[in-house]
Amino acid sequence: MAITIREESAATPGGEPMRRNEHGQPSFDLTIDGRTFAAYEGQTILSVAVDNGILDIPNLCNDEKLEPTSACRMCLVEIEGAERPLPSCNTPAAPGMVVRTNSERLRHIRRTNLEMMLSDHNAYCQPPCQVGCPTHIDIPGY
Amino acid sequence: MPEKQSSLLGAPGQSLASLGAYQQQGGYTALRQALAGPGPLPVLGEMRAAGLRGRGGAGVLAAEKLALVARSASETRFLICNAYDADARSRNAEALLERNPHVVIEGMILAGFAAGIHEGYLYLRGSRQRAAQAAQTALREAQEQGLVGRNLAGSGFDFAITLVGVERGFMGGEESSVIEIIKGRPLKAQQRPPYPTDMGLQGQPTVMLNVETVANLPAIVARGGQAFRATGTPATPGTKLLTVIGPSGASDETQVIEVPFGTPIRLALRLARIEVNESTARAVVVGGKEGGALPLGQLDTPLDYEPLEEAGVILGSALLEVLPRETCMVRWAMGTMGELATESCGKCVPCRVGVKRVAGTLESIASDLGTKDDLALLDDFIHYIADGSLCGFGVSAVNPVATAMRYFADDFSAHLEGHCPTGTCLPVRAHRYTTKHVL
Numbered sequence: 418m419a420i421t422i423r424e425e426s427a428a429t430p431g432g433e434p435m436r437r438n439e440h441g442q443p444s445f446d447l448t449i450d451g452r453t454f455a456a457y458e459g460q461t462i463l464s465v466a467v468d469n470g471i472l473d474i475p476n477l478c479n480d481e482k483l484e485p486t487s488a489c490r491m492c493l494v495e496i497e498g499a500e501r502p503l504p505s506c507n508t509p510a511a512p513g514m515v516v517r518t519n520s521e522r523l524r525h526i527r528r529t530n531l532e533m534m535l536s537d538h539n540a541y542c543q544p545p546c547q548v549g550c551p552t553h554i555d556i557p558g559y
Numbered sequence: 560m561p562e563k564q565s566s567l568l569g570a571p572g573q574s575l576a577s578l579g580a581y582q583q584q585g586g587y588t589a590l591r592q593a594l595a596g597p598g599p600l601p602v603l604g605e606m607r608a609a610g611l612r613g614r615g616g617a618g619v620l621a622a623e624k625l626a627l628v629a630r631s632a633s634e635t636r637f638l639i640c641n642a643y644d645a646d647a648r649s650r651n652a653e654a655l656l657e658r659n660p661h662v663v664i665e666g667m668i669l670a671g672f673a674a675g676i677h678e679g680y681l682y683l684r685g686s687r688q689r690a691a692q693a694a695q696t697a698l699r700e701a702q703e704q705g706l707v708g709r710n711l712a713g714s715g716f717d718f719a720i721t722l723v724g725v726e727r728g729f730m731g732g733e734e735s736s737v738i739e740i741i742k743g744r745p746l747k748a749q750q751r752p753p754y755p756t757d758m759g760l761q762g763q764p765t766v767m768l769n770v771e772t773v774a775n776l777p778a779i780v781a782r783g784g785q786a787f788r789a790t791g792t793p794a795t796p797g798t799k800l801l802t803v804i805g806p807s808g809a810s811d812e813t814q815v816i817e818v819p820f821g822t823p824i825r826l827a828l829r830l831a832r833i834e835v836n837e838s839t840a841r842a843v844v845v846g847g848k849e850g851g852a853l854p855l856g857q858l859d860t861p862l863d864y865e866p867l868e869e870a871g872v873i874l875g876s877a878l879l880e881v882l883p884r885e886t887c888m889v890r891w892a893m894g895t896m897g898e899l900a901t902e903s904c905g906k907c908v909p910c911r912v913g914v915k916r917v918a919g920t921l922e923s924i925a926s927d928l929g930t931k932d933d934l935a936l937l938d939d940f941i942h943y944i945a946d947g948s949l950c951g952f953g954v955s956a957v958n959p960v961a962t963a964m965r966y967f968a969d970d971f972s973a974h975l976e977g978h979c980p981t982g983t984c985l986p987v988r989a990h991r992y993t994t995k996h997v998l
Binding site for chain 2: 488508529530552
């Protein structure tokens with residue numbers, strides 16, 4: 418991973434002047450469910466939510482120690498300007514983003530998604546686990 | 560009026576496959592002029608002026624992708640020319656590479672020149688032997704003449720092309736999967752954003768362009784962007800290769816034609832010498848396996864991105880398939896969804912499981928075991944799969960059943976009443992489709 422050192426440049430090109438949070442990370446604001454939070458560059462929406470007490474975005478395949486997979490589709494959130502719900506575990510927060518974590522559409526997706534999984538989960542996880550799982554989830558990683 | 564002469568494939572019976580034949584028609588002039596010119600900016604400018612939209616199905620402005628990568632901070636960039644037709648029945652990329660491989664090579668180098676890219680991949684279906692051979696021979700010829708490789712035509716610009724032959728089913732042509740395959744990783748779609756133009760091969764800015772998009776670039780650079788806008792529609796200038804499959808489905812009846820964008824479907828079929836009417840045809844499937852079926856009344860729809868989307872179909876693999884008169888649309892939808900279920904990469908739940916569920920529900924309906932609730936259930940699933948899927952495959956996978964329900968609702972009603980509307984369906988199930996955990 419490249420390490421970028423910047424002093425005056427903005428968190429986004431041509432955007433608001435960069436602000437650093439208490440850890441020195443370039444930070445900006447975004448809105449989740451009408452509330453404004455600070456996020457740092459590279460942070461996922463799910464991470465912002467969890468850091469700020471929004472603990473009810475469902476997620477199954479997410480683990481902070483692993484690369485996001487975005488395969489389970491439970492963490493989908495609605496983002497203003499995006500035509501389709503996006504996975505909060507794998508979508509970086511952006512300055513000025515407006516996110517909604519609950520709606521009729523999202524509730525329908527989550528419910529149907531869970532029903533699909535429960536109706537068809539293979540779970541014959543014998544080694545090599547990662548090959549057996551059709552989603553290719555990093556089971557050894559867990 | 561559709562053109563009789565194809566410009567991308569050459570005149571009928573003429574092959575532009577050899578370097579000599581291609582150069583005789585003015586080939587590589589655009590490249591030489593570009594390389595000898597002041598730099599990449601005017602070349603990129605002509606491409607932007609042309610308004611060339613990606614021919615791979617999404618219809619994104621090609622030059623904007625190139626411009627994005629051109630101004631990226633990274634000096635390592637890649638170009639991938641996607642010559643892999645997702646639907647195996649489509650012969651567009653195959654015909655282009657067989658008959659005019661040099662236009663693809665020249666197009667790739669021009670794209671690379673415009674965006675400051677030095678490494679390209681030409682990615683095609685390995686099973687299309689003649690096309691792969693033609694591409695290999697053409698690459699070799701071009702390399703020998705110093706038109707591919709280092710210091711092209713003495714300009715100091717380098718561009719290397721690697722040929723990649725792959726045969727991995729429908730998903731083999733999907734954008735993020737192509738990158739995974741080139742990396743040697745398992746075929747699984749990846750979430751976008753970040754898009755390949757930001758983070759693609761090796762995590763570097765990567766432009767992926769459909770082979771037909773690339774093939775249009777030499778003419779744009781040679782004659783200018785404005786001239787390119789003379790054909791097609793204001794929204795979508797240029798022409799489109801189409802594979803047409805007649806009602807008999809015989810492979811010797813399959814043909815590749817080229818029409819300007821905006822040509823009504825009916826006219827395109829007529830150019831392929833197919834007259835569709837009630838006595839011969841039931842519907843026309845537009846876009847391949849993930850396209851949709853249009854009834855005869857919709858055949859005046861122009862072949863262009865937005866009109867096709869409004870009609871509920873997609874340009875997709877640029878395939879027009881005429882379904883014979885006695886086709887039961889429930890059975891057609893069932894068969895197509897079943898095939899798509901086997902083509903899913905399996906990563907995300909909505910596509911892997913949802914498409915299978917839709918196929919199973921359609922099996923029940925086609926076997927006269929359906930209930931009224933099944934239609935509401937299908938509608939539910941259609942929205943869920945389209946909203947929840949990770950990649951475009953899942954989003955478009957619902958088109959067959961969605962168009963069947965939208966335009967051929969009577970077929971569904973007939974089966975719900977217990978009989979096949981065309982009298983051709985045999986039951987495929989004795990019991991309703993269900994699983995241990997019933998929804």
